[in-house]
Amino acid sequence: MSTVVNPHTYQAQLEAKVSQLQQAFAPFNPPSLDVFASEPEHYRMRAEFRVWHEDDDLYYIMFDQETKQRYRVDQFPAASLIINQAMPLLLTALKPDAVLRRSLFQVDFLSSLSGELVISLLYHRQLDDAWQQAMQGVREQLQQAGINASIIGRAKKQKRVLGQDYVLEKLQVADKELVYQQVENSFTQPNGRMNEQMLSWALAVTQGASGDLLELYCGNGNFSLALAPNFNRVLATEIASSSVKSAQYNIAANNIDNVTILRMSAEEFTQAMRGVREFRRLRGIDLGSYDCNTILVDPPRSGLDEETVKLVQKYDNILYISCNPETLQQNLAVLSQTHTISRFALFDQFPYTHHVEAGVYLQKKQKA
Structure with missing residues (x-):
């Protein structure tokens, strides 16, 4: 079903997720669950819509995941306020201009808590200078309405940028503000306030850790930078x-001097550590x-592969951020042989859906 944002039902759906997660992980004897609630609306910093052409009309649509039926979207309460403000203004500017609307099939929005916005328009045709000139006029209309948005036009093997292709997010983690460049068409945490809570939790549970930190699947350094003071x-x-x-x-933006990023997959790094490949x-x-x-591991929905699980087991402390409780359970079935869960958390990244994000902090069992 489509996401129905209703702040009056938020607490009940959160409690259902809490109960479900506690029951699923009871066999691992975790400690009491740390629960982090989302804002009940305007929590998503990203939104994607298909564009439907109907005679002279132009509007956003989404598809119901179960029925595959399309439905019109005029406002999207799950998305940030600035996205909702920009949505109708953009369509109003596009509708009368054949150059801008021809072959347009999708619009993506990327916003930040700090009030920045990038709008990406995807086309089934190549974009020329006439398009760029007309789109500059749209950008100026948005600016006059108080929305300072960058605009990107995408077509096959083509990308035209008016402004910049990223937002600079500012996150409050504990008592420190961190700046993150978040590039359009790249993965970023979708729920900005929840990301702040995840980072603050991770910082707290690793307080007092010794030595260095290894992180696999680091993305744009989301956790790496926040946790750097602890290591x-x-x-x-x-x-x-x-x-x-x-x-x-x-x-560089955060003046951090103790973080090194390697462009490698987790599987490649495992091979390097084992001396299998150079x-x-x-x-x-x-x-x-x-x-x-x-x-620290923050893997995709498929979880950790068998060899990476073996690598992870060698460390005294494991911080595992999971976007899929099922694969987390599978990995914990092995990790719990050598480690004990000392902290357990639920992060409600996606309210009003079945999706659950979890965090576990494991510590190696003491030998008898």
């Missing part, structure tokens, strides 16, 4: 080149000099 050094891996580039930007990307990096007692 001597942070060594992080990420495979997507755009995310690695943003991570390097974020390291990588030119590791030239100048002395892996043996790192004293990593703690490892």
Whole structure:
């Protein structure tokens, strides 16, 4: 079903998720659950809509995930206020201009808590200078309405940028403000306030940790930068080149000097650590000099592969952020043989859906 945002029902749906997660993980004997509630509306910093053409009309649509039926979207209460403000203004500007509306099939919005916005328009045709000139006029109309948005036009092997292709997010983590470059068409945490809570929780549970931190699947350095104060050094891996580039930007923007980002997959890094393969990307990096007692993993929905689970087990402390409780359970079935869950958290990233994000902090069992 489509997401129905109703603040009056939010608490009940959150309690249902809490009960479900507690029951699912009861066999692992976790401690009491740390529950982090979302804002009940305007919590999503991203939104994507298909565009429907009907005679002279133009409007956003989404598809019901179960029935696959399309439905019109004029406002989207799940999205940030600035996205909702921009949605109708953009359509009003596009409708009368054949150059701008022809072959347009999708609009993506990326916003930030700090009030920045990037609008990406996707086309089934190549974009020329006439398009760019007309779109500049749309951008000026938005500015006159108080919305300072960058606009991107995308077509096959083509990208035209009016402004910039990223937002600069500012997150409050504990008592510190962190700046993150978030590039359009790249993965970023969708719920900004929840991201602040996740980072603050991770910082708290690793307080007092010793040595260095290893992070797999680091993205744009979201956790790496926030956790850097708790460790001597942070060594992080990420495979997507755009995310690695943003991570390097974020390291410099926050004046952090103890974080190193490697462009490698978790599987490749496992091979490097085991000495199975050598990588030119590791030239100048002395892996043996790192004293990593703690490892952080934030894997995709498929969870950790078997070899990476074995690698993770070697560390004293494991911080596991999961977007899929089912694969988390599968991984914990192995990890719990050597580690005990000392902290357990639910992050309600996606209110009014079945989706649950969880965090576990595991510590190695003491030998008898």
